[in-house]
Amino acid sequence: MSGFKTYLSFVKPYWKLVVITVLIGMIKFGIPLTLPLILKYVVDDLLLSSLPAEVKVQKLIYVMLFAFALFVIVRAPIEYLRQYFAQLTTSRILYDLRNRLYDHIQKLSIRYYHNHKTGEIISRMINDADNTKNIVETGMMNVWLDLFTLSIAMGFMFYMDVELTLVAIAVFPFYALSVKKLYSKLRAFSKSRSQALADMQAHLFERVNGISVIKSFTLEDVEKDNFDKKNLLFLQKALALTKWNALTNAIINTLTDIAPLLVLFYGGYQVIQGGITLGAFVAFFAYLDRLYSPLRRLVNSSTELTQASASLERVIELLNEPYDIVDSPAAKSVQEVKGKIDFEHVSFRYDNSADWVLNDIRLNIRPGETIALVGMSGGGKSSLISLIPRFYDIQQGRILLDDVDLKDISIKSLRSQIGMVLQDNILFSGSVRENILFGKPGASEKEIIHAARAANAHDFILNLPNGYDTEIGERGVKLSGGQKQRIAIARVFLKDPRILVLDEATSALDLESEHLIQEALEQLAKDRTTLIVAHRLSTITHADQIVLIEHGEIKEKGTHEELMKKEGAYARLFNVQNLNETVKTDSF
Known part of the structure; x- marks a missing residue:
């Protein structure tokens, strides 16, 4: 009834x-x-x-x-x-x-x-x-x-x-x-x-x-x-x-x-x-x-x-399906943020009957810092970054943005401050222009082109049959992996967020595409608080902090030089990757 x-x-x-x-x-x-x-x-x-x-x-x-x-x-x-x-x-x-x-x-x-x-x-x-x-x-x-x-x-x-x-x-x-x-x-x-x-x-x-x-x-x-x-x-x-x-x-x-x-x-x-x-x-x-x-x-x-x-x-x-993520009665909108993020004793699991994915995470990120999250697959890196835009809510602890609990910030205004570039970015059927406009609906043509240039995408877009009006097909099937990634980066440039999240954004790409995308990402990360989930450690040696996460816990934390001096898990992982890359290079 x-x-x-x-x-x-x-x-x-x-x-x-x-x-x-x-x-x-x-x-x-x-x-x-x-x-x-x-x-x-x-x-x-x-x-x-x-x-x-x-x-x-x-x-x-x-x-x-x-x-x-x-x-x-x-x-x-x-x-x-x-x-x-x-x-x-x-x-x-x-x-x-x-x-x-x-x-x-x-x-x-x-x-x-x-x-x-x-x-x-x-x-x-x-x-x-x-x-x-x-x-x-x-x-x-x-x-x-x-x-x-x-x-x-x-x-x-x-x-x-x-x-x-x-x-x-x-x-x-x-x-x-x-x-x-x-x-x-x-x-x-x-x-x-x-x-x-x-x-x-x-x-x-x-x-x-x-x-x-x-x-x-x-x-x-x-x-x-x-x-x-x-x-x-x-x-x-x-x-x-x-x-x-x-x-x-x-x-x-x-x-x-x-x-x-x-x-x-x-x-x-x-x-x-x-x-x-x-x-x-x-x-x-x-x-x-x-x-x-x-x-x-x-x-x-x-x-x-x-x-x-x-x-x-x-x-x-x-x-009647209930909403898991909702604004609290006291939630307020934020117009501008500095980008200071603090994880205070954060523990998280996807289901109350499941094991903890993250356990007692303590991490302080200063405004404008670049933080790299590294470690073996399944360690909890992607889960951690998914908590910042509140795709999920934590069970224990607090996450603060500019000293304000995320639960006291309206979801819409919080996510408007965050830009994400993922390993497999979703593009929608429609034109290149329409997909870039996801970053800022109603943006001018000048803004679109500026974002595409910044993402190293403008030149290849002009070579498409209809330029910015080229239909890219469902999920962007008519584009290469590198082209899709650069369009995804362009729409984040257009959004111009204060916080940037990069989840293995350059993996599974050819060297030329990776170089162009890496260049675009470095430009994008300037003056923004940036969190990078990286598999290839050679790409994140410039980070202000490198955080090694294993089995949901932070095992090591510091700059590349500091962690290499410790000769711990990060140093061993870095040396193994370097050795493998050297062997691959010599074999050619």
């Missing part, structure tokens, strides 16, 4: 449109209810009357002109308006719902995305959100219109013959019993099908993104079988829902067919006995269709609403 109340908050701004659509629908569905009355008049008052033939024809022409005017001239625009307003209302509500969902998922923490598949999130935003429109179109519009049609038809039928009407509605209790029994499982089947679809989409999303891996390992046949399993599971869930729907329709249609047979028998008997006129019997039989058509639609509406409620449940589950 709480989920339905949440959904009503999206409907509330459009309640006038809903009412207008229902009122127009009442006219649309009310017009066909006049046809049996016209039929009764034609049979009893014209065809079976003793009026002269000329008079009958004249009156028949008048009746038909009225009928044509009502059903052709009046009903056509009414039908158009009803459809238009119904679609307008549901489309606007879906627009608002998807906007809210998108805004919501942007506020979810990195941890949430690590624990949920992208394809499933997309499925809830697209498929499940789209299915919820039946709650409005069917539940708030069509159901009331069908009840209106049903009530008017029954009113006319009771007016014409009470006994015959009671015969016509004798199967109503069986309808109610069928709906109660059959629809109890429909919700579970609908939700199960939606989950299977989401799983298949999540699998497909991952495989499309990793198609180069599949091809390089010639796993096409294996992956075809894997997708077949997901597709088969969805087929099974879909067929289970289809079977239940088919069973429901079979029972409902059978009950619907019983009513006309009962009316045909009893009504025919009444005509023979003189209880009702032939015209009244024909009109009554015509109203029978007006009675059971909306009733059948109401039953189908139950199916649609059950499936829509299952989708709504999945949408609300996503909307």
